[in-house]
Amino acid sequence: MRAQVLQEFNKPYVPKEIDKPGPPQGKDILIRVKAASYCHTDAVFAAGSMWQDLPRVGSHEFAGEIIALGPDVDAKLGLSIGVDVGVPGRAYRPCGECYECRENDGDPEGYGVWCTKAGNLGLTRDGGFEEYALADSRQVAPMPDGLTAVDTAPLMCAGVTIWNALEVAGVNLRGGDNSGFSVAIIGAGGGLGHLGVQFAVKLGCKVIAVETGDNALKLLDKVKTGLGKDSDQVTIVDAGSTTPEDVRVQVFGTPESSLEGEKGAHGALILPESQQAFDFGMKLLRNHSTCVTVSFPIDGFRLQPRDLVFRHIKLMGVLVGRNRHLRAMLRFAAAHGVRAHVVTYSLERLNDLVRDYHQGASGKLVVDMEKR
Template sequence: MLTAVATAVDEPLTITERDVPEPGPGEVLVKIIACGICHTDLDVLQGRWPIAKFPLVPGHEITGVVAATGPGVSFPAVGTTVGAQFLGDSCGHCDYCVRGDQILCPRKRITGIVFDGGYAEYAVLKAGFVTPLPEGLDPVAAAPLMCAGLTAFNSLRQGKITANSRVAVIGPGGVGALAVRYAVAMGARVAVIGRSRRSEAQAREFGAEKFIATQDTDPAEALKAWGGANLILNAAPSTEAATATLTGLAPDGWLVLCGYNEDPLILPTRTMVLNRLHVMINPSGSPHDTRDTLAFSAAHDILPEITKVGLRDANASLDAMAAGHAGNRSVIVFD
């Protein structure tokens, strides 16, 4: 099978042939249809994930068809179209796992970081961590829903938005664009915050009522003039961008980060105390969150804007992402 292998930090992917693996107990072999290229993949290759185990096949936005099942697996059956996500395994018995919060398991294992992921024609995955796709959902366009979509959708839920909540989304890129569409579908009023007005037309097309360009306007002051945001979702890979908006929260509001970098998050303590503000960094989601994300996406016809690429194009796509020129979400498609 054709495979892209990360051999070490700061080295390009090596395209090579490997034997098709066999699933063990509790595992399924998935013939991959598509795998999204996520910013986390770039972070792994640039050494920002010290838990990464090289050599490694990256990729955790996976869709495909179950080709074989290992001993003890009765679900999903061979022939089922499934998706696989960032969270690839957990211990199954800690308090978090038994509550359905496997993403918080201290012994969780991450797809494409500690075991091989989706930059290959086949992958062996844990049966309990793959999710059947809803009928009619395009598996190629749906691949980024397994991380970008899941993260956006679950971040909005963690922020406890309701109908008519004022939601501000920082970063109109892949995760942010999905967050805008999800929030609008949930009945929220949405503002989008970007550095320039380049993405304003698309944001308004997706249902945003307000666009704030930080090169022209202080985002926190603009949010205050809007009435204050009940939830600010930072989808930009910048902690500083989130810090700049925090005082624009309404009382009892939430700042949820699904994008960040190594800069510290600076909190205005007195403002937070007087207004009972909340801050959370959301790490993707658990299997039940994935099911909910896919069902909601199918019900509301929410799919990302994607660019299809081949496996041999993965290095070029990652280089474009590193340079800030990625455009639509790149998805590796296997014939």
């Protein structure tokens, strides 16, 4: 079968013919890949900045059709041959016995998304840049009507991660009233960010979408325009030409003297790996709010303890989400028209995709397996 294999760090992918996986065993399923998305983590991995070994077939966010089921797949999952599913990278074959697998908060019994013994498709196990791939039946989610494979693939990491981050920031994802809630998304014009803007608005939040750079700001303009009557819930901020203090006044009004902490965002999501982004987000927050970091720069972030102590700001981190998050996010995206802005490539043009990514292409870049 066709595949793109990373054989050396900091080198192009190599197109190869490799063996198709054998019949799935246990709780595994075999998937005919229809679309595979490229993520920032793919770039980090390809640069040799992670701990996994080579060679590897990349992509930990993909989608396709189930063509075979292992003998132990639970019927409660609603999976069968011919069903289209989205496939996130985490977690392939967790141990089933550790704390994460036992205390899994509504996921399938014995399945822990954060099990440290689990594999990760596209990182420790081969992922979606191939025609057929194995996955754990408990890690996937059926594609709702209205979503294509190209729509679904970017949601398998970017979508579920930003969905979970919004919940951690305090957004009610279960039908509650978010009309009084404001969230700042720093890096809103990237893959996660532009999905987060759409989710937050459709959930009823006021959004402060912060970016720098022409391509990212142009994407945000497109996203805002696409929201139609809800577009007035979004304030786009060019962080290169304004200050967080000015943004707080613009969005929330001038505070009463000595009560500056009463006005600001209820939550902030930090997506870029930069200290400037972290500082900008923290300064947009009101007292008793939550800062959620999704990025993980090698040198870390410097924080001011007084923000945590005197302003009572909570600092949280998020890595993807549980399977229940995945399924809920997909249903919401299908029902409310949340879509990634995508550019598609054939599998043979994967290295062109990578080049465009590093040159600052906006939105999500996706391999469409139907393209030649």
